[in-house]
Structure formats: C-alpha cells, structure tokens
C-alpha cells in the first residue's frame with residue numbers, strides 16, 4: 023500500500039513532505055530537499071520583498087530575466103511590477119539576458135554573463151521560464167559551490183518541472199547535459215502570472231509530466247540491471263495519482279480551468295522535487311527525454327529554434343509508452359541469446375561517432391557522446407549476471423512495473439483532449455521526419471543513463487524496422503511524425 027500522505031502530497035508544505043520522506047522504508051536513499059519555501063497561489067508575487075528578507079539582511083538585489091515581455095491576468099507587465107515592488111525596500115539592478123537571435127540558451131557563457139553582475143549583490147531574483155531558472159541556479163552555484171548567493175525564482179509559466187530541483191540542463195559544446203547545480207531557496211508560482219502564460223507553455227508542463235509513465239520504469243529497470251542506483255518508489259508515488267487526475271482533466275486544462283492550472287502547478291513542482299529527492303533526474307527523465315534531447319541537439323544544424331521542452335518530450339513520451347508496451351507484452355526473454363548481447367567498445371565507437379558526427383565540424387558532440395556512452399557500455403558488460411537474473415525473473419519484473427505504465431493509446435487520447443501537439447511535425451518549431459527518425463534511432467547512443475531502449479538494442483530488437491513499427495503505431499493514434 024502506498025502511504026496516503028504521499029498520494030496527496032502538497033508542494034507548498036515542505037516540512038510535512040520532509041517528515042513523510044523520513045518515515046519511508048529505506049529513507050536513507052532519499053536526499054533532503056534544499057529549499058526554504060515554495061509559494062503557489064494568487065497574488066503570491068506581492069510578497070517578493072518578504073522572500074528576499076527571509077534569505078538575507080542585505081539590501082542589493084540582482085534581478086535576472088529574459089528579453090520577452092510577460093503580463094499577468096490583469097494585463098500588468100510583471101517584470102516591471104516586480105522591480106517596482108522590490109524597489110520599495112531594495113536597491114535593484116536588472117540584467118536582461120539576450121542573444122542575437124532572440125532565443126536565450128542555457129549555456130555556460132550566459133551563466134558567466136550573469137556572474138559578472140554578482141559583485142556587491144546580496145540576493146538574486148530570477149524571473150522567467152526554465153531557461154532563466156536553470157541559468158540562475160547554475161550561475162549562482164558555480165560562482166560559489168559552498169555558499170551560493172540566495173536565489174528566489176518567480177516562475178512565469180508551468181512549462182517544465184525543473185524549477186524545483188537542484189540541477190540545470192546546460193548546453194556544453196552543443197550537447198545537452200543535466201548537471202548538478204542548486205535549488206532556488208524560494209520558488210514563487212503566482213497563479214495570476216502562470217494563468218496568463220500562453221496556453222502552449224502550460225501544455226508544455228503537462229507534457230513534461232507525460233514522462234511520469236516511462237521515466238520511473240526506465241529508472242527501475244536500470245537499477246534492476248545494475249546500471250543505475252538509488253531507486254526508490256517514493257519520488258514517483260508522490261506524483262503518480264495526481265498525474266493521473268491531471269490526465270483525466272485534460273479537456274479542462276485545454277479550457278484554461280483555473281483549478282486544473284493550480285493542480286498542474288502543484289504536481290509539476292512535486293515532479294521537480296522528485297528529482298531532487300533522488301539527486302538525479304531519473305524519476306522524471308528517461309528514454310522520452312533523451313529522444314527529445316537529440317532533436318534539440320540537431321536544431322542548430324537545422325537552423326531552427328528549440329521547441330517547448332515539455333511538448334516535445336510528450337510526443338516522445340507516446341513513443342516511449344509504445345516501447346514499454348512492447349517490452350511488457352511482446353518481448354520474449356527466452357528468445358534472448360545472452361552471448362550476443364555484449365558488443366565491444368571497438369564495435370560501438372564508430373556507431374556512436376557516426377550518429378553524431380554531422381552535428382558539428384569539430385567532432386565535439388560525437389566525442390562528448392562517446393565519452394559518456396562508453397561508461398554505460400562498460401557497466402553493461404560488468405553486470406551480465408544481473409541481466410541473466412532479469413531474464414530468468416522477467417514475470418516478476420513485469421508484475422512490479424505494470425501499475426507504473428499506461429497504454430500509449432490512452433496517453434495520446436488525453437494529449438489530444440489537452441490540445442497538446444502529438445506529432446513532431448506540428449511542434450512550435452516543426453521537426454521533420456528525417457530528424458525525428460534519426461533521434462529515435464540513435465537516442466540510446468547519447469548518454470550514460472540506461473533505458474528500455476538500451477535493453478532492446480543489446481538484445482537485437484532495436485533497429486530501423488522496429489523504429490518504423492513504433493512510428494506506424496503512433497500514426498494510428500494520430501501521433502508520432
């Protein structure tokens with residue numbers, strides 16, 4: 023039985039959450055949530071000075087935002103409003119992160135530009151979406167690991183779950199990597215601000231949560247096979263039921279129902295906390311995210327922008343649901359020839375390099391992917407006994423994970439009701455069939471983290487024909503390419 027208090031977890035009650043986690047079996051696997059406060063509610067931003075005051079007696083605030091104007095439900099420009107509120111008690115410097123093409127990326131270079139404004143500052147207030155949040159977390163953390171500047175984040179859209187975790191997704195040499203950073207000390211989600219965000223942004227947060235039905239099972243699978251660590255059921259138990267309710271309310275979300283937007287704010291924030299509890303993004307980022315990461319990596323060569331993270335993840339999430347449905351209903355462990363499941367590094371290196379070499383002239387992306395992939399390959403070889411035991415006990419594994427997955431048809435149906443894009447070709451920066459197919463075929467070659475796709479690759483199931491079958495099944499749901 024799942025602890026009832028976990029099922030109804032409330033992101034704004036951090037002390038209570040801490041207590042519940044402490045009481046879970048194997049609580050030693052769960053990390054502390056390093057946040058002081060999460061405020062979700064109407065007019066929450068009006069207490070911005072109190073938030074700063076709770077973190078520092080200092081008087082100088084650095085406000086960091088992107089270049090785009092944002093208004094609340096009453097049409098007020100929120101950045102200017104927050105600046106005015108802060109100026110009632112603080113000296114405020116406002117730094118706007120910009121790039122020549124108008125799209126701000128999560129790069130160490132942008133973080134360094136924020137850091138240039140740190141001297142003399144007592145508190146950083148970041149206002150914006152996932153990119154600004156990740157940049158502020160990374161900039162403050164890398165400037166001083168031990169004692170980073172206090173950080174308040176005002177979240178302007180329910181676009182991703184990453185506001186309430188202690189990592190940042192950064193672009194290094196054009197490759198997306200999730201790196202450890204820090205939590206915002208205080209997170210403010212003003213429902214009058216996120217309620218006025220473009221609907222496609224809030225649908226993006228809903229989309230990020232589609233990973234709830236694939237990432238935790240990838241995480242569990244990796245742990246069973248000795249390829250991951252620290253699996254615990256509590257981080258996902260904390261959000262699964264509320265995610266289920268959100269799926270049931272998909273049409274209401276599309277209609278902008280304020281209650282459902284409030285529910286989305288809570289569960290999305292909990293999803294961020296689930297990654298912090300695990301001290302890795304695995305509870306909310308599995309095979310669906312890695313497919314999406316490859317599409318992002320290709321965007322530069324394709325001279326196109328990066329799609330809303332969650333909407334792209336959700337399209338990939340339908341694919342991952344199809345893959346898991348295959349594993350649980352069609353995969354035959356008895357047909358596996360164990361000795362054929364272990365390609366050598368010499369065999370894999372050219373495959374990994376060929377998959378990513380076209381991304382840049384310097385081979386930087388290919389080298390970065392190979393350096394990460396070879397660790398996974400070595401670990402796979404080292405844990406052969408665990409794989410053998412997995413095949414022998416496959417029914418037991420299936421019984422454990424069955425309640426954690428959903429049928430792809432159901433997910434696609436909910437996404438249609440939510441007005442969430444279900445095809446790569448209709449994302450805000452449309453992804454062509456060739457790029458999407460490349461991303462699906464090669465996503466397992468990108469990073470160290472193990473997923474169901476690695477299992478299918480090593481057992482000889484994963485190839486271009488198999489990917490085509492996924493595409494065809496998705497197409498039957500009016501989804502996929």
Ligand SMILES: [Zn+2]
Nearest residue numbers: 182183230335
């Ligand atoms: Zn995500």
